[in-house]
Amino acid sequence: MGAHDGSDRAGFGCAMCCAEDAAVAQAHHRSRDGVRLERTIRDDSHFIVSVQRCGLCSQAFVSVFTEYIDWVASQDAQYRTVLPITDAEAEDLVAGRLSPHRAGALGRDRRHLRSDWPSDAEKPSVYWDSGVFEVREGH
């Protein structure tokens, strides 16, 4: 915890789910007791959207997973974006008042954790990105 702890996270999350180090944050998001699934909004196998919540600080997140079947490469391309959201936004997503396709607009002033795994890469690249992002359905 440094002197700047919290200031770069714009009020979202804790030092684990919004850790400065993207790899640390992702490890927390993937751990059983880290960030838990609260509600699945879409589950089309190639396009999975869910609301998740940090077990430590109760910060809500929207997780967008997209997969593109690659018939040539041995593995399919997988992309995951996790964006911290307010409880009101989480409720809107769950209730259907906010389309998952518009969730990317919420990233305007926020960082989001991205995991890009193109079919030709050996492992995913994990990093914090910011700004509006496009939500696309895989195939």
Ligand SMILES: [Zn+2]
């Ligand atoms: Zn947290």
